[in-house]
Amino acid sequence: MKLLIKNGRVMDPETGMDQVQDVLVFNETIVEIGETIHVEADCIMDAKGYWVVPGLIDVHVHLREPGYEHKETIKTGSKSAAKGGFTTICCMPNTNPAIDSVEVVRYIQKRSEEEAVVNVLPIGSITKGQAGEELVDIKGLAEVGVCGISEDGKTLINSALLKKAMKEAKACDIPVFSHCEDHLLVEGGAMNEGQRAETLGIKGIGNDSEEVMIAREIILGRNTGVKLHICHVSIKEGVDLIKTAKERGVWVTAEVCPHHFTLTDEIVEKDFTNAKMNPPLRAKEDVDAIKRGLAEGIIDIIATDHAPHTENEKDTEFHKAPFGIVGFETAVPLGITELVETGLLTPLQWIEKMTLNPAKLLGSNKGRLQVNQCADITIIDPDAVYEIDIHSFASKSKNSPFHGRKVRGKVVHTIVGGRIVVENGALK
Known part of the structure; x- marks a missing residue:
């Protein structure tokens, strides 16, 4: 499967990369990172305004x-x-x-x-x-x-x-x-x-x-x-x-x-x-x-x-x-x-x-967003403002002191080994 993530603010703490880039994933691996990637893909995500991070x-x-x-x-x-x-x-x-x-x-x-x-x-x-x-x-x-x-x-x-x-x-x-x-x-x-x-x-x-x-x-x-x-x-x-x-x-x-x-x-x-x-x-x-x-x-x-x-x-x-x-x-x-x-x-x-x-x-080679690395990727909307709601948690338990707290920043997509497991904030 080819997954193309477009227009996101790509950040990699090891190399210091912090700029708008596209990221191309093939199966489980990141195969290309560049300013504009033109390729046919099975799935294209528009990450404009989002952080794309390891x-x-x-x-x-x-x-x-x-x-x-x-x-x-x-x-x-x-x-x-x-x-x-x-x-x-x-x-x-x-x-x-x-x-x-x-x-x-x-x-x-x-x-x-x-x-x-x-x-x-x-x-x-x-x-x-x-x-x-x-x-x-x-x-x-x-x-x-x-x-x-x-x-x-x-x-x-x-x-x-x-x-x-x-x-x-x-x-x-x-x-x-x-x-x-x-x-x-x-x-x-x-x-x-x-x-x-x-x-x-x-x-x-x-x-x-x-x-x-x-x-x-x-x-x-x-x-x-x-x-x-x-x-x-x-x-x-x-x-x-x-x-x-x-x-x-x-x-x-x-x-x-x-x-x-x-x-x-x-x-x-x-x-x-x-x-x-x-x-x-x-x-x-x-x-x-x-x-x-x-x-x-x-x-x-x-x-x-x-x-x-x-x-x-x-x-x-x-x-x-x-x-x-x-x-x-x-x-x-x-x-x-x-x-x-x-x-x-x-x-x-x-x-x-x-x-x-x-x-x-x-001692893991994870935690990096680089070419030839495993496509474990998190995409975050840093500007989303909302109140934490324990009733929306996927956890079996809801024991949190933060219910109702107003916060900024929300996970939009979670990708594990090239597989989308959370899309638009919801489990697939």
Whole structure:
């Protein structure tokens, strides 16, 4: 199949391309990029006024399958990702059973081949059953295709065991994704520690629970040389630690989620459990530091931490509700509204954090819009203004604090391997 994308603002963060061009796709591959391409094609898209960018990559998602299919499945999660402009997603291992064996990895790969509309890359757990006691066969998981290892949803407290895992991951040339939280310091906290928590009478989670673990991961990462990736940074101290580590030559990357650069703990109410996530929404000074980290390149990647839960699960007292919100279908508008429209990042800088930098972390040749590359392409209308409507989400779950929020920027088309999976904002 020949697909011709006409008149779009084509942006490629690796080459710095940012100009109106045509893009020609044949089957799964980009075969030509030029100012005016004249060729017969099976499908011609007019992208005038739109951004044509590499397919977005999300390195931190929860698809819930196997074990929690009432929240999300590989099929529904991948559809939600596609509507959000993502063409590749990396699913975390806190499923049931955990992604701790070759058999579970192969199950996810098989289900993804059968059901997913985007590329799905599993992340293996670090310990068996995520129990924190015995390492998985890291080499075996790497050989069968995990893109990294993580205990996401919890932190491996045993430093000696983590160091050993890092050494093995280093030998396999895969990254370690670190959820940085000392649960002994959390002690049942449900939101950010501060004045808002005191006012509401909700037990708080201090910045120190995250800071101490970021520091530990950096120390162990430095000593092992592993590709260390710090997940969902939410605190100002974390930004400073990562900056210092990079200046000292430590191989470390970091991600931030849209909710952490958009919202503060001031929106939390006792009956608003869709504002409960882990790490929690922090203070304004933390949000400001995260934005500075994005602008200065300290924070490399924007990831959603898409964490679906059912309405019934969230419909309880704040301290009892599960942590997490859905994020696929709000990432693009929040990024454009909060980062690009405000002038904090240029469009190309924002796209780099959603495409090229995640690809580099994964050791992938995706995240680029160039001739002879795979035709994973996202097309965005940067001027579309609308209100977020959770009822339009393709995700099985609707747990988002952004319902009704006015935003700018909307995914128009998502193309995966040359195949159109979202057209004019709708799943095909």
